[in-house]
Amino acid sequence: MERDFFDEAKTFKAFCDEKRLRILALLLDGEKCVCALNEEMDLPQSTLSYHMKILCESGVVEGRQEGKWTHYSISVQGIGGAAETLKRYVPKGVIQLGDEGCCASL
Amino acid sequence: MERDFFDEAKTFKAFCDEKRLRILALLLDGEKCVCALNEEMDLPQSTLSYHMKILCESGVVEGRQEGKWTHYSISVQGIGGAAETLKRYVPKGVIQLGDEGCCASL
DNA sequence: TTGTCAAATCAAATTGTCTTGATTTGAGGA
DNA sequence: TCCTCAAATCAAGACAATTTGATTTGACAA
Numbered sequence: 682m683e684r685d686f687f688d689e690a691k692t693f694k695a696f697c698d699e700k701r702l703r704i705l706a707l708l709l710d711g712e713k714c715v716c717a718l719n720e721e722m723d724l725p726q727s728t729l730s731y732h733m734k735i736l737c738e739s740g741v742v743e744g745r746q747e748g749k750w751t752h753y754s755i756s757v758q759g760i761g762g763a764a765e766t767l768k769r770y771v772p773k774g775v776i777q778l779g780d781e782g783c784c785a786s787l
Numbered sequence: 788m789e790r791d792f793f794d795e796a797k798t799f800k801a802f803c804d805e806k807r808l809r810i811l812a813l814l815l816d817g818e819k820c821v822c823a824l825n826e827e828m829d830l831p832q833s834t835l836s837y838h839m840k841i842l843c844e845s846g847v848v849e850g851r852q853e854g855k856w857t858h859y860s861i862s863v864q865g866i867g868g869a870a871e872t873l874k875r876y877v878p879k880g881v882i883q884l885g886d887e888g889c890c891a892s893l
Numbered sequence: 894t895t896g897t898c899a900a901a902t903c904a905a906a907t908t909g910t911c912t913t914g915a916t917t918t919g920a921g922g923a
Numbered sequence: 924t925c926c927t928c929a930a931a932t933c934a935a936g937a938c939a940a941t942t943t944g945a946t947t948t949g950a951c952a953a
Contacts, residue, residue, distance in 0.1 A: 686808040696799035696873070698941090702792040705876050715900060725943055730901055732941090741876070748900045749950050757881050764873050767802070767866060768848070770811050786809050806910090821930060831913055836931055855920050855929045889896090 692763050695739035701732050702723070705755060707736065712754035798869050801845035807828070807838050811861060814848065818860035 688722055700722070707713060707721055719729055733753060736742035741759035745752045801807055806828070813819065813827055825835055839859060842848035847865035849859045 684808070684812060686805045686812075689808055690803050691803045693799050693848065695800035697796050697803035698828075699792045699796045700941095701814075702795055702876075702908070706790060709878050727902080727944075728942055735940095746950095749897095751900060755876065755878055755945095757877055760873060760877050763826070764870055764883065767870050767873065770802075771863055771866050772815050772817065772863065773860055776882065777903085806911095812931085832910055832930070833914075833932080837913095852920095857930060884925095 689766050692739050692741070692766060695736050696763070698732070698735075701736055702714045702735065704729075704732060705741070708753060708755045711743070712752045714752045715748045716750070718753070791864075793800070795872050798845050798872060801842050801847045802869070804838070804841075807842055809839060810835075810842065811847070814861045816861060818851070818858045820856045820858045822856070824859070 692769045695705070704718060704722065707718060709769065715726075715733065717732075718742070719726060722729055724752055726730075733742065736753075739759070740762060741756055742753050743759075745754070799822065801811070803840065808826065810824060813824060821839070823833075825832060825838075830838075839850070842859075843850055845865070846868060847862055848859055849865070851860070871878055889890045
């Protein structure tokens with residue numbers, strides 16, 4: 682089985698930028714609309730939009746349209762997928778909690 | 788407590804590049820010296836060296852000097868730290884396995 | 894339909910990352 | 924010491940990501 686390194690890299694694009702991490706941290710409080718993020722991030726609207734797109738494409742953030750507004754929230758599944766991917770970079774044979782299945786979902 | 792987003796981003800720099808993921812995948816087999824990686828990656832020596840530096844700075848890879856040779860290996864602790872960081876981006880209140888401590892080390 | 898507003902997209906400039914040959918460093922061995 | 928070799932560093936150019944004002948889109952109200 683060939684790994685899709687391109688896709689895996691894409692997932693982590695979300696986390697390798699300071700501003701995007703800050704946005705994610707704001708979304709920890711729950712779903713927020715762009716205008717709210719805009720105020721808290723102090724960035725031009727287009728810049729924020731750019732980062733939101735990358736966050737969505739990486740799968741860790743989801744957007745929800747409601748009339749004129751777009752609400753963004755963290756995708757728990759998306760983060761879980763990233764964690765799952767990360768785990769695959771731990772060499773086999775390393776004794777580690779969770780290998781028996783208790784953390785299979787993370 | 789202020790998060791050090793810069794440092795967190797640095798950690799994930801390791802995983803957001805296709806070539807670095809490929810290098811990590813090669814290191815899953817165990818410690819390897821640069822010359823071995825060089826053959827398998829088919830990259831100029833200086834290019835590989837550049838990526839190894841980023842991998843080390845992100846904390847997920849460790850280098851070990853042995854005479855003229857440098858051996859690199861995956862740092863299980865480093866990957867664990869990254870996973871730990873990732874987990875902090877899961878919103879509170881989301882029901883999830885591992886919250887009771889069984890996966891505290893991951 | 895026309896206007897308004899939130900948000901996405903565009904395009905051009907800036908900034909940052911990556912690539913690579915050349916050079917340097919540093920550990921042996923002759 | 925001097926040479927050789929592995930690997931790091933340097934420096935310049937190529938390439939990719941980011942920034943931003945301007946423009947477009949699409950939803951709703953008048």
